[in-house]
Amino acid sequence: MKRQCWFCASETTATRHDRVVGLHRDVQSNPTWYLGIRTKWQSNSVRVPRCERCHHGHIIEQSMMALSIAAPIAYAASGQLDTLLGILPSTSGGKVHAVIWAVVACLPTPVWIATRQAWLPWNRLAPRRLRHARRHPAVQQLREDGWHYRPGPFPYGQNAKDPVPERLSGPSARPRRILGRITGLLGLASCVVTVVLYFRDSELAALFLVLALGLFFLSSKIDPEM
Template sequence: MNAVECWFCSTPIRGGRFLRFDMYRNAQYTPLLVAVHARWEQAWVNIPRCERCGFGHGVERVTRWILAGSAVVTVLPTLLMTGSYLGGEPWADSWQIVYPWIWTLAWLGLWLGIRQHRIPWRRLAPRPERHARAHPGVRALAEEGWKPGGPFGPG
Protein backbone atom coordinates (compact mmCIF):
# COMPACT_ATOMS: atom_id res chain seq x y z
CA MET A 1 0.00 0.00 0.00
CA ASN A 2 1.27 3.40 -0.95
CA ALA A 3 1.39 6.35 1.47
CA VAL A 4 -0.89 8.29 -0.87
CA GLU A 5 -3.61 5.63 -0.98
CA CYS A 6 -6.66 5.62 1.23
CA TRP A 7 -6.26 3.08 4.03
CA PHE A 8 -9.96 2.18 3.85
CA CYS A 9 -10.49 1.71 0.10
CA SER A 10 -7.00 1.91 -1.53
CA THR A 11 -7.92 4.73 -3.92
CA PRO A 12 -5.37 7.47 -4.60
CA ILE A 13 -5.69 10.57 -2.43
CA ARG A 14 -5.32 14.13 -3.64
CA GLY A 15 -4.07 16.60 -1.09
CA GLY A 16 -3.36 15.90 2.54
CA ARG A 17 -6.57 14.21 3.63
CA PHE A 18 -6.20 11.95 6.63
CA LEU A 19 -7.88 10.60 9.73
CA ARG A 20 -6.14 11.68 12.94
CA PHE A 21 -6.13 8.62 15.21
CA ASP A 22 -5.35 9.70 18.77
CA MET A 23 -3.56 7.44 21.25
CA TYR A 24 -2.37 7.79 24.85
CA ARG A 25 -0.32 6.02 27.52
CA ASN A 26 1.03 6.48 31.05
CA ALA A 27 -2.17 8.02 32.38
CA GLN A 28 -1.84 9.19 35.99
CA TYR A 29 -4.97 10.15 37.91
CA THR A 30 -4.81 12.35 41.01
CA PRO A 31 -8.07 12.64 42.94
CA LEU A 32 -8.90 16.18 44.02
CA LEU A 33 -11.72 17.41 46.24
CA VAL A 34 -14.39 17.59 43.53
CA ALA A 35 -12.62 16.34 40.41
CA VAL A 36 -9.82 14.17 39.09
CA HIS A 37 -6.60 15.61 37.71
CA ALA A 38 -5.09 13.51 34.92
CA ARG A 39 -1.81 13.57 33.06
CA TRP A 40 -0.89 11.39 30.12
CA GLU A 41 1.33 11.12 27.10
CA GLN A 42 -0.39 11.67 23.79
CA ALA A 43 0.46 10.66 20.24
CA TRP A 44 -1.46 10.32 17.02
CA VAL A 45 -1.20 8.61 13.69
CA ASN A 46 -2.29 10.33 10.49
CA ILE A 47 -4.06 7.63 8.49
CA PRO A 48 -4.65 8.44 4.80
CA ARG A 49 -8.36 8.67 4.02
CA CYS A 50 -10.07 9.78 0.81
CA GLU A 51 -13.01 12.17 0.64
CA ARG A 52 -15.48 9.36 -0.01
CA CYS A 53 -14.44 7.37 3.07
CA GLY A 54 -14.41 10.52 5.21
CA PHE A 55 -17.96 11.30 4.09
CA GLY A 56 -19.10 7.71 4.67
CA HIS A 57 -17.60 7.64 8.17
CA GLY A 58 -19.33 10.93 8.92
CA VAL A 59 -22.69 9.53 7.78
CA GLU A 60 -22.25 6.51 10.04
CA ARG A 61 -21.24 8.70 13.01
CA VAL A 62 -24.18 11.11 12.58
CA THR A 63 -26.63 8.22 12.18
CA ARG A 64 -25.29 6.62 15.37
CA TRP A 65 -25.74 9.85 17.36
CA ILE A 66 -29.26 10.42 16.04
CA LEU A 67 -30.10 6.82 16.94
CA ALA A 68 -28.76 7.33 20.47
CA GLY A 69 -30.76 10.55 20.92
CA SER A 70 -33.87 8.94 19.50
CA ALA A 71 -33.50 6.00 21.90
CA VAL A 72 -33.32 8.39 24.87
CA VAL A 73 -36.36 10.32 23.65
CA THR A 74 -38.23 7.03 23.22
CA VAL A 75 -37.26 5.44 26.54
CA LEU A 76 -38.23 8.41 28.73
CA PRO A 77 -41.92 8.58 27.71
CA THR A 78 -42.10 4.79 27.76
CA LEU A 79 -40.93 4.78 31.37
CA LEU A 80 -43.41 7.53 32.25
CA MET A 81 -46.23 5.63 30.59
CA THR A 82 -45.26 2.42 32.40
CA GLY A 83 -45.23 4.31 35.69
CA SER A 84 -48.68 5.69 35.01
CA TYR A 85 -50.02 2.20 34.34
CA LEU A 86 -48.42 0.87 37.53
CA GLY A 87 -49.81 3.85 39.46
CA GLY A 88 -53.34 3.02 38.38
CA GLU A 89 -53.90 6.06 36.15
CA PRO A 90 -53.08 5.03 32.58
CA TRP A 91 -52.62 7.64 29.88
CA ALA A 92 -55.64 8.29 27.72
CA ASP A 93 -53.62 8.28 24.48
CA SER A 94 -51.01 5.67 25.36
CA TRP A 95 -51.16 4.24 21.82
CA GLN A 96 -49.19 7.28 20.64
CA ILE A 97 -46.03 5.81 22.19
CA VAL A 98 -45.87 3.79 18.95
CA TYR A 99 -44.59 6.82 17.00
CA PRO A 100 -41.29 7.29 18.83
CA TRP A 101 -40.72 3.54 18.72
CA ILE A 102 -41.23 3.45 14.95
CA TRP A 103 -38.88 6.45 14.56
CA THR A 104 -36.18 4.80 16.70
CA LEU A 105 -36.49 1.44 14.95
CA ALA A 106 -36.22 3.18 11.57
CA TRP A 107 -32.96 4.87 12.66
CA LEU A 108 -31.73 1.52 14.03
CA GLY A 109 -32.39 -0.12 10.67
CA LEU A 110 -30.63 2.71 8.81
CA TRP A 111 -27.62 2.60 11.13
CA LEU A 112 -27.33 -1.20 10.86
CA GLY A 113 -27.65 -0.99 7.08
CA ILE A 114 -24.83 1.56 6.90
CA ARG A 115 -22.63 -0.29 9.38
CA GLN A 116 -23.06 -3.70 7.73
CA HIS A 117 -22.80 -2.29 4.17
CA ARG A 118 -26.29 -3.44 3.15
CA ILE A 119 -27.21 -0.06 1.71
CA PRO A 120 -25.89 0.16 -1.89
CA TRP A 121 -24.87 3.82 -1.78
CA ARG A 122 -21.52 4.49 -3.43
CA ARG A 123 -20.69 7.41 -1.09
CA LEU A 124 -20.40 5.12 1.93
CA ALA A 125 -16.98 3.86 2.99
CA PRO A 126 -16.21 0.21 2.17
CA ARG A 127 -14.60 -0.29 5.59
CA PRO A 128 -15.71 1.18 8.93
CA GLU A 129 -13.68 3.79 10.78
CA ARG A 130 -12.61 1.20 13.35
CA HIS A 131 -10.51 -0.39 10.57
CA ALA A 132 -7.96 2.32 11.43
CA ARG A 133 -6.87 0.17 14.38
CA ALA A 134 -5.33 -2.27 11.89
CA HIS A 135 -3.09 0.44 10.36
CA PRO A 136 0.63 -0.43 10.74
CA GLY A 137 1.39 2.87 12.53
CA VAL A 138 -1.38 2.29 15.07
CA ARG A 139 -0.34 -1.34 15.63
CA ALA A 140 3.29 -0.32 16.14
CA LEU A 141 2.29 2.19 18.83
CA ALA A 142 -0.06 -0.36 20.42
CA GLU A 143 2.85 -2.78 20.76
CA GLU A 144 4.71 -0.08 22.69
CA GLY A 145 1.85 0.23 25.20
CA TRP A 146 -0.18 3.03 23.60
CA LYS A 147 -3.99 2.80 23.80
CA PRO A 148 -6.53 4.22 21.35
CA GLY A 149 -8.52 7.34 22.21
CA GLY A 150 -8.02 9.36 25.37
CA PRO A 151 -7.75 8.49 29.06
CA PHE A 152 -11.39 9.48 29.72
CA GLY A 153 -13.10 7.69 26.87
CA PRO A 154 -12.88 4.90 24.33
CA GLY A 155 -11.01 5.35 21.12
Template sequence: MNPVECWFCSGPIRGGDYLRFDMYRNAQYTPLLVAVHVRSERAWVNIPRCARCWFGHGVERVTRWVFLGSALVTGLPTVLMAGSYLGGDPWADSWQIVFPWIWTLAWLGLWLGVRQHRLPWRFLAPRPERHAREHPAVAALAEEGWKPGGPLG
Protein backbone atom coordinates in the same frame (compact mmCIF):
# COMPACT_ATOMS: atom_id res chain seq x y z
CA MET B 1 0.29 0.54 0.79
CA ASN B 2 1.30 3.72 -0.96
CA PRO B 3 1.20 6.85 1.29
CA VAL B 4 -1.08 8.58 -1.23
CA GLU B 5 -3.63 5.74 -1.09
CA CYS B 6 -6.60 5.70 1.25
CA TRP B 7 -6.15 3.15 4.05
CA PHE B 8 -9.85 2.26 3.94
CA CYS B 9 -10.43 1.76 0.19
CA SER B 10 -6.98 2.04 -1.50
CA GLY B 11 -8.27 4.91 -3.61
CA PRO B 12 -6.21 8.05 -4.34
CA ILE B 13 -6.22 10.89 -1.83
CA ARG B 14 -5.50 14.59 -2.09
CA GLY B 15 -2.62 16.21 -0.24
CA GLY B 16 -3.86 16.59 3.34
CA ASP B 17 -6.75 14.17 3.67
CA TYR B 18 -6.05 12.22 6.85
CA LEU B 19 -7.83 10.68 9.79
CA ARG B 20 -6.14 11.81 12.99
CA PHE B 21 -6.05 8.73 15.23
CA ASP B 22 -5.30 9.74 18.84
CA MET B 23 -3.48 7.48 21.29
CA TYR B 24 -2.29 7.76 24.89
CA ARG B 25 -0.26 5.95 27.55
CA ASN B 26 0.94 6.35 31.14
CA ALA B 27 -2.29 7.98 32.33
CA GLN B 28 -2.21 9.36 35.87
CA TYR B 29 -5.55 10.20 37.47
CA THR B 30 -5.71 12.75 40.29
CA PRO B 31 -9.14 13.04 41.98
CA LEU B 32 -10.29 16.57 42.65
CA LEU B 33 -13.38 17.76 44.53
CA VAL B 34 -15.80 17.54 41.59
CA ALA B 35 -13.64 16.23 38.74
CA VAL B 36 -10.60 14.15 37.87
CA HIS B 37 -7.36 15.65 36.61
CA VAL B 38 -5.64 13.42 34.04
CA ARG B 39 -2.05 13.57 32.83
CA SER B 40 -0.89 11.29 30.07
CA GLU B 41 1.46 11.04 27.13
CA ARG B 42 -0.37 11.67 23.88
CA ALA B 43 0.45 10.79 20.31
CA TRP B 44 -1.45 10.56 17.07
CA VAL B 45 -1.15 8.86 13.74
CA ASN B 46 -2.27 10.50 10.50
CA ILE B 47 -4.00 7.76 8.51
CA PRO B 48 -4.60 8.57 4.81
CA ARG B 49 -8.32 8.77 3.97
CA CYS B 50 -10.03 9.82 0.73
CA ALA B 51 -13.02 12.16 0.50
CA ARG B 52 -15.43 9.25 -0.12
CA CYS B 53 -14.37 7.44 3.06
CA TRP B 54 -14.43 10.72 5.02
CA PHE B 55 -18.04 11.28 3.94
CA GLY B 56 -19.04 7.65 4.55
CA HIS B 57 -17.59 7.70 8.06
CA GLY B 58 -19.51 10.91 8.74
CA VAL B 59 -22.76 9.29 7.59
CA GLU B 60 -22.14 6.36 9.95
CA ARG B 61 -21.37 8.71 12.86
CA VAL B 62 -24.46 10.89 12.26
CA THR B 63 -26.85 7.94 11.94
CA ARG B 64 -25.45 6.45 15.17
CA TRP B 65 -25.96 9.67 17.15
CA VAL B 66 -29.45 10.32 15.74
CA PHE B 67 -30.44 6.75 16.60
CA LEU B 68 -29.10 7.09 20.17
CA GLY B 69 -30.87 10.42 20.67
CA SER B 70 -34.09 9.00 19.25
CA ALA B 71 -33.84 5.98 21.56
CA LEU B 72 -33.43 8.27 24.59
CA VAL B 73 -36.35 10.47 23.56
CA THR B 74 -38.53 7.41 22.91
CA GLY B 75 -37.56 5.77 26.18
CA LEU B 76 -38.91 8.52 28.42
CA PRO B 77 -42.55 8.43 27.22
CA THR B 78 -42.39 4.63 27.19
CA VAL B 79 -41.38 4.58 30.85
CA LEU B 80 -44.06 7.14 31.71
CA MET B 81 -46.69 5.13 29.85
CA ALA B 82 -45.66 1.91 31.61
CA GLY B 83 -45.87 3.75 34.94
CA SER B 84 -49.37 4.96 34.14
CA TYR B 85 -50.48 1.40 33.38
CA LEU B 86 -48.91 0.11 36.60
CA GLY B 87 -50.54 2.95 38.54
CA GLY B 88 -53.99 1.96 37.29
CA ASP B 89 -54.65 5.13 35.30
CA PRO B 90 -53.57 4.32 31.71
CA TRP B 91 -53.14 7.01 29.09
CA ALA B 92 -56.16 7.53 26.88
CA ASP B 93 -54.08 7.73 23.68
CA SER B 94 -51.36 5.25 24.52
CA TRP B 95 -51.39 3.89 20.96
CA GLN B 96 -49.50 7.03 19.90
CA ILE B 97 -46.29 5.66 21.44
CA VAL B 98 -46.06 3.58 18.26
CA PHE B 99 -44.85 6.56 16.21
CA PRO B 100 -41.68 7.27 18.21
CA TRP B 101 -40.92 3.55 18.23
CA ILE B 102 -41.28 3.33 14.44
CA TRP B 103 -39.00 6.38 14.09
CA THR B 104 -36.37 4.87 16.41
CA LEU B 105 -36.48 1.45 14.73
CA ALA B 106 -36.12 3.10 11.31
CA TRP B 107 -32.95 4.89 12.49
CA LEU B 108 -31.68 1.64 13.99
CA GLY B 109 -32.16 -0.09 10.64
CA LEU B 110 -30.45 2.72 8.77
CA TRP B 111 -27.50 2.78 11.16
CA LEU B 112 -27.08 -1.01 11.00
CA GLY B 113 -27.36 -0.93 7.22
CA VAL B 114 -24.64 1.72 6.98
CA ARG B 115 -22.40 0.08 9.58
CA GLN B 116 -22.65 -3.44 8.14
CA HIS B 117 -22.47 -2.23 4.51
CA ARG B 118 -25.83 -3.74 3.59
CA LEU B 119 -26.89 -0.62 1.69
CA PRO B 120 -25.63 -0.36 -1.90
CA TRP B 121 -24.75 3.32 -1.68
CA ARG B 122 -21.59 4.17 -3.58
CA PHE B 123 -20.65 7.09 -1.35
CA LEU B 124 -20.26 4.97 1.80
CA ALA B 125 -16.82 3.87 2.96
CA PRO B 126 -16.02 0.20 2.26
CA ARG B 127 -14.44 -0.20 5.71
CA PRO B 128 -15.56 1.40 8.98
CA GLU B 129 -13.54 4.02 10.82
CA ARG B 130 -12.51 1.45 13.44
CA HIS B 131 -10.41 -0.22 10.70
CA ALA B 132 -7.82 2.47 11.53
CA ARG B 133 -6.79 0.34 14.54
CA GLU B 134 -5.23 -2.13 12.08
CA HIS B 135 -2.97 0.48 10.45
CA PRO B 136 0.72 -0.54 10.77
CA ALA B 137 1.71 2.68 12.56
CA VAL B 138 -1.12 2.26 15.09
CA ALA B 139 -0.21 -1.40 15.61
CA ALA B 140 3.43 -0.45 16.22
CA LEU B 141 2.44 2.10 18.87
CA ALA B 142 0.04 -0.42 20.45
CA GLU B 143 2.91 -2.86 20.86
CA GLU B 144 4.78 -0.15 22.81
CA GLY B 145 1.87 0.21 25.26
CA TRP B 146 -0.12 3.01 23.62
CA LYS B 147 -3.92 2.77 23.77
CA PRO B 148 -6.43 4.20 21.27
CA GLY B 149 -8.50 7.26 22.11
CA GLY B 150 -8.13 9.39 25.20
CA PRO B 151 -7.60 8.44 28.84
CA LEU B 152 -11.17 9.39 29.78
CA GLY B 153 -13.04 7.87 26.90
Protein backbone atom coordinates in the same frame (compact mmCIF):
# COMPACT_ATOMS: atom_id res chain seq x y z
CA MET C 1 1.59 13.11 -3.50
CA LYS C 2 -0.62 10.12 -4.20
CA ARG C 3 -1.60 7.99 -1.24
CA GLN C 4 -3.93 5.04 -0.76
CA CYS C 5 -7.04 5.44 1.36
CA TRP C 6 -6.90 2.99 4.24
CA PHE C 7 -10.66 2.46 4.17
CA CYS C 8 -11.36 1.84 0.47
CA ALA C 9 -7.88 1.52 -1.14
CA SER C 10 -8.54 4.34 -3.60
CA GLU C 11 -6.00 7.05 -4.36
CA THR C 12 -6.30 10.27 -2.41
CA THR C 13 -4.33 13.48 -2.03
CA ALA C 14 -6.53 15.61 0.23
CA THR C 15 -4.89 15.44 3.65
CA ARG C 16 -7.72 17.30 5.38
CA HIS C 17 -9.84 14.16 5.10
CA ASP C 18 -7.33 12.01 7.00
CA ARG C 19 -8.29 10.33 10.23
CA VAL C 20 -6.03 11.22 13.18
CA VAL C 21 -5.71 8.38 15.70
CA GLY C 22 -4.50 9.43 19.15
CA LEU C 23 -2.56 7.20 21.54
CA HIS C 24 -1.01 7.58 24.99
CA ARG C 25 1.31 5.82 27.45
CA ASP C 26 3.39 6.35 30.61
CA VAL C 27 0.47 7.53 32.73
CA GLN C 28 1.54 8.99 36.07
CA SER C 29 -0.87 10.17 38.77
CA ASN C 30 0.53 12.16 41.70
CA PRO C 31 -1.29 13.85 44.60
CA THR C 32 -1.17 17.63 44.83
CA TRP C 33 -0.98 19.93 47.83
CA TYR C 34 -4.67 20.83 47.54
CA LEU C 35 -5.78 17.18 47.95
CA GLY C 36 -6.20 16.65 44.23
CA ILE C 37 -4.57 14.32 41.74
CA ARG C 38 -2.47 15.48 38.81
CA THR C 39 -2.24 13.03 35.95
CA LYS C 40 0.45 13.21 33.28
CA TRP C 41 1.03 11.08 30.22
CA GLN C 42 2.80 11.00 26.89
CA SER C 43 0.65 11.41 23.80
CA ASN C 44 1.21 10.50 20.18
CA SER C 45 -0.90 10.39 17.05
CA VAL C 46 -0.96 8.81 13.61
CA ARG C 47 -2.52 10.26 10.49
CA VAL C 48 -4.38 7.52 8.63
CA PRO C 49 -5.01 8.29 4.93
CA ARG C 50 -8.69 8.73 4.11
CA CYS C 51 -10.38 9.89 0.93
CA GLU C 52 -13.22 12.37 0.67
CA ARG C 53 -15.81 9.66 0.02
CA CYS C 54 -14.92 7.69 3.16
CA HIS C 55 -14.78 10.92 5.16
CA HIS C 56 -18.33 11.80 4.17
CA GLY C 57 -19.40 8.19 4.69
CA HIS C 58 -18.13 8.31 8.27
CA ILE C 59 -20.03 11.57 8.82
CA ILE C 60 -23.21 9.83 7.65
CA GLU C 61 -22.48 6.91 9.96
CA GLN C 62 -21.99 9.20 12.97
CA SER C 63 -25.13 11.16 12.09
CA MET C 64 -27.18 7.97 11.95
CA MET C 65 -25.77 6.91 15.31
CA ALA C 66 -26.84 10.23 16.83
CA LEU C 67 -30.28 9.89 15.26
CA SER C 68 -30.66 6.34 16.59
CA ILE C 69 -30.09 7.74 20.08
CA ALA C 70 -32.19 10.88 19.67
CA ALA C 71 -35.25 9.17 18.14
CA PRO C 72 -36.11 6.94 21.16
CA ILE C 73 -35.46 9.86 23.51
CA ALA C 74 -37.80 12.07 21.51
CA TYR C 75 -40.38 9.26 21.45
CA ALA C 76 -40.28 8.95 25.23
CA ALA C 77 -40.30 12.73 25.73
CA SER C 78 -43.42 13.09 23.60
CA GLY C 79 -45.42 10.92 26.01
CA GLN C 80 -46.05 8.17 23.49
CA LEU C 81 -44.06 5.69 25.57
CA ASP C 82 -46.37 6.28 28.53
CA THR C 83 -49.34 5.67 26.26
CA LEU C 84 -47.79 2.48 24.92
CA LEU C 85 -47.09 1.15 28.41
CA GLY C 86 -50.55 2.08 29.64
CA ILE C 87 -49.32 4.66 32.14
CA LEU C 88 -51.50 7.31 30.53
CA PRO C 89 -55.14 6.54 29.72
CA SER C 90 -55.87 6.32 26.01
CA THR C 91 -58.18 4.74 23.49
CA SER C 92 -57.34 1.76 21.31
CA GLY C 93 -56.64 4.14 18.45
CA GLY C 94 -54.19 6.04 20.63
CA LYS C 95 -52.28 2.87 21.44
CA VAL C 96 -52.09 1.94 17.77
CA HIS C 97 -50.72 5.40 17.08
CA ALA C 98 -48.14 4.91 19.84
CA VAL C 99 -47.08 1.53 18.40
CA ILE C 100 -46.61 3.01 14.93
CA TRP C 101 -44.43 5.80 16.26
CA ALA C 102 -42.47 3.29 18.35
CA VAL C 103 -41.57 1.45 15.16
CA VAL C 104 -40.59 4.73 13.51
CA ALA C 105 -38.42 5.67 16.49
CA CYS C 106 -36.60 2.33 16.34
CA LEU C 107 -35.96 2.43 12.58
CA PRO C 108 -32.79 4.59 12.76
CA THR C 109 -31.03 1.89 14.79
CA PRO C 110 -31.02 -0.85 12.09
CA VAL C 111 -30.27 1.81 9.47
CA TRP C 112 -27.26 2.91 11.52
CA ILE C 113 -26.06 -0.69 11.86
CA ALA C 114 -26.47 -1.23 8.12
CA THR C 115 -24.61 2.01 7.43
CA ARG C 116 -21.81 1.07 9.80
CA GLN C 117 -21.38 -2.34 8.17
CA ALA C 118 -21.68 -0.88 4.63
CA TRP C 119 -24.63 -3.15 3.83
CA LEU C 120 -26.58 -0.43 2.02
CA PRO C 121 -26.05 -0.14 -1.77
CA TRP C 122 -24.94 3.49 -1.65
CA ASN C 123 -21.58 4.50 -3.06
CA ARG C 124 -21.22 7.44 -0.66
CA LEU C 125 -20.81 5.11 2.32
CA ALA C 126 -17.38 4.05 3.52
CA PRO C 127 -16.60 0.35 2.92
CA ARG C 128 -15.05 0.11 6.39
CA ARG C 129 -16.14 1.79 9.58
CA LEU C 130 -14.19 4.52 11.33
CA ARG C 131 -12.71 2.14 13.91
CA HIS C 132 -10.82 0.40 11.11
CA ALA C 133 -8.22 3.18 11.42
CA ARG C 134 -6.88 1.43 14.52
CA ARG C 135 -5.71 -1.46 12.33
CA HIS C 136 -3.34 0.75 10.36
CA PRO C 137 0.25 -0.61 10.46
CA ALA C 138 1.62 2.61 11.97
CA VAL C 139 -0.94 2.43 14.77
CA GLN C 140 -0.26 -1.24 15.40
CA GLN C 141 3.47 -0.55 15.55
CA LEU C 142 2.93 1.99 18.30
CA ARG C 143 0.67 -0.47 20.08
CA GLU C 144 3.51 -2.99 20.12
CA ASP C 145 5.73 -0.32 21.67
CA GLY C 146 3.37 0.05 24.62
CA TRP C 147 1.05 2.81 23.42
CA HIS C 148 -2.65 2.64 24.27
CA TYR C 149 -5.67 3.78 22.28
CA ARG C 150 -7.16 7.22 23.02
CA PRO C 151 -5.23 10.51 23.17
CA GLY C 152 -5.35 10.34 26.97
CA PRO C 153 -6.30 7.93 29.76
CA PHE C 154 -9.92 7.60 30.79
CA PRO C 155 -11.76 9.78 31.77
CA TYR C 156 -9.68 12.53 30.16
CA GLY C 157 -11.14 13.57 26.82
CA GLN C 158 -8.17 15.26 25.22
CA ASN C 159 -8.37 15.48 21.44
CA ALA C 160 -5.77 13.82 19.25
CA LYS C 161 -3.05 16.16 18.02
CA ASP C 162 -2.41 16.26 14.30
CA PRO C 163 1.14 14.95 13.67
CA VAL C 164 1.38 17.09 10.52
CA PRO C 165 1.21 20.82 11.34
CA GLU C 166 0.48 21.81 7.73
CA ARG C 167 -3.07 20.55 7.93
CA LEU C 168 -5.47 22.02 5.40
CA SER C 169 -7.98 22.85 8.10
CA GLY C 170 -5.61 25.45 9.53
CA PRO C 171 -3.26 25.60 12.51
CA SER C 172 -5.97 26.47 15.01
CA ALA C 173 -8.45 23.60 14.76
CA ARG C 174 -9.57 23.52 18.40
CA PRO C 175 -12.03 26.47 18.16
CA ARG C 176 -13.55 24.94 15.03
CA ARG C 177 -13.81 21.58 16.75
CA ILE C 178 -15.59 23.04 19.76
CA LEU C 179 -17.91 25.13 17.60
CA GLY C 180 -18.67 22.12 15.41
CA ARG C 181 -19.55 19.91 18.37
CA ILE C 182 -21.76 22.62 19.89
CA THR C 183 -23.52 23.06 16.55
CA GLY C 184 -24.08 19.31 16.32
CA LEU C 185 -25.57 19.19 19.82
CA LEU C 186 -27.89 22.07 18.96
CA GLY C 187 -28.98 20.17 15.87
CA LEU C 188 -29.66 17.08 17.97
CA ALA C 189 -31.71 19.14 20.42
CA SER C 190 -33.65 20.64 17.52
CA CYS C 191 -34.54 17.12 16.34
CA VAL C 192 -35.95 16.28 19.76
CA VAL C 193 -37.95 19.52 19.84
CA THR C 194 -39.23 18.81 16.33
CA VAL C 195 -40.69 15.45 17.33
CA VAL C 196 -42.24 16.85 20.51
CA LEU C 197 -43.85 19.74 18.62
CA TYR C 198 -45.10 17.37 15.95
CA PHE C 199 -46.95 15.26 18.49
CA ARG C 200 -48.46 18.44 19.89
CA ASP C 201 -49.68 19.46 16.41
CA SER C 202 -47.60 22.61 16.45
CA GLU C 203 -46.78 24.44 13.24
CA LEU C 204 -43.30 25.14 14.57
CA ALA C 205 -42.27 21.50 14.03
CA ALA C 206 -41.38 22.14 10.39
CA LEU C 207 -39.30 25.17 11.36
CA PHE C 208 -37.28 23.21 13.91
CA LEU C 209 -36.81 20.37 11.42
CA VAL C 210 -35.26 22.74 8.90
CA LEU C 211 -33.18 24.26 11.69
CA ALA C 212 -31.91 20.82 12.73
CA LEU C 213 -30.89 19.91 9.19
CA GLY C 214 -29.11 23.22 8.79
CA LEU C 215 -27.24 22.81 12.07
CA PHE C 216 -26.11 19.29 11.17
CA PHE C 217 -24.89 20.55 7.81
CA LEU C 218 -22.96 23.40 9.43
CA SER C 219 -21.49 21.03 12.01
CA SER C 220 -20.12 18.74 9.29
CA LYS C 221 -18.48 21.73 7.59
CA ILE C 222 -17.08 23.36 10.73
CA ASP C 223 -15.71 20.44 12.75
CA PRO C 224 -12.29 19.47 11.28
CA GLU C 225 -12.36 16.06 12.97
CA MET C 226 -15.53 14.85 11.31
